[in-house]
Amino acid sequence: xxxxxxxxxxxxxxxxxxxxxxxxxxxxxxxxxxxxxxxxxxxxxxxxxxxxxxxxxxxxxxxxxxxxxxxxxxxxxxxxxxxxxxxxxxxxxxxxx
Numbered sequence: 001x002x003x004x005x006x007x008x009x010x011x012x013x014x015x016x017x018x019x020x021x022x023x024x025x026x027x028x029x030x031x032x033x034x035x036x037x038x039x040x041x042x043x044x045x046x047x048x049x050x051x052x053x054x055x056x057x058x059x060x061x062x063x064x065x066x067x068x069x070x071x072x073x074x075x076x077x078x079x080x081x082x083x084x085x086x087x088x089x090x091x092x093x094x095x096x097x
Contacts, residue, residue, distance in 0.1 A: 026057050
């Protein structure tokens with residue numbers, strides 16, 4: 001089981017504004033070499049920039065040898081990933097990225 005130094009909860013609407021807020025938090029925690037989980041349980045709608053931000057974060061954390069996981073994805077979150085055929089780019093349900 002992974003110990004997360006931070007679990008960040010995505011807002012109900014994960015759009016460009018939410019992505020900007022998440023980005024600043026992730027940059028800080030990546031610099032600190034932290035493991036990060038993103039709780040997607042409250043997501044009602046996620047826009048393409050939100051998904052792109054998460055994929056970029058996953059890539060950056062993986063390159064640094066750190067864990068980045070999407071936790072508790074809502075049906076809306078997984079549905080958006082499926083529609084965009086990106087579910088395999090983001091490992092979900094707490095699977096280590």
